[in-house]
Amino acid sequence: MAIRKIREMGDSVLTKVCKEVTEITPRTQILIEDMLDTLYESGGVGLAAPQVGVLKRIVVIDVGDGPLVLINPIILETGGSQTGDEGCLSLPGKSGVVTRPNYVKVKALDEDMEEVIYEGEELLARAFCHELDHLDGHMYVEKVEGSLHDLEYEEE
Ligand code: NI
Secondary structure, eight states: OOOOOOOOTTOGGGGSOOBOOOOOOHHHHHHHHHHHHHHHHHTOSEEEGGGGTOOBSEEEEOSSSOOEEEEEEEEEEEESOEEEEEOOTTSTTEEEEEEEOSEEEEEEEOTTSOEEEEEEETHHHHHHHHHHHHHTTOOGGGGOEEEEEEOSSOOO
């Protein structure tokens, strides 16, 4: 188990476009394990590789239903909309209101480079959008309606 340091907003690694993963090396497997360890340690619901300083298109998400690993994810379909508070491990203690689709269907590769398709609603749909944005160098603060506020409670 290894916890990696989470990069915070202002770090240029969070503004870069990540590269596609072409093969799963032992190094990539360790990265994914460490990302999951780091996610669970932090109490967040999602983490993207650039947040631990690695410019690869990998995200891990767990909204309470078990871990999802998405490699080279792309959004296939969205529907509806939801407006609510969103936060990010790279901006601790803050949150802001963001409108996202209420339904998101994504295609990705799993840890065996097999194609997987996931559908999510509500928090999972929000997590897909938020984490995939990180892979293109975007933070939710670019989409916040109004201003950021201090978190009033712990997510956990
Ligand atoms: Ni984030």
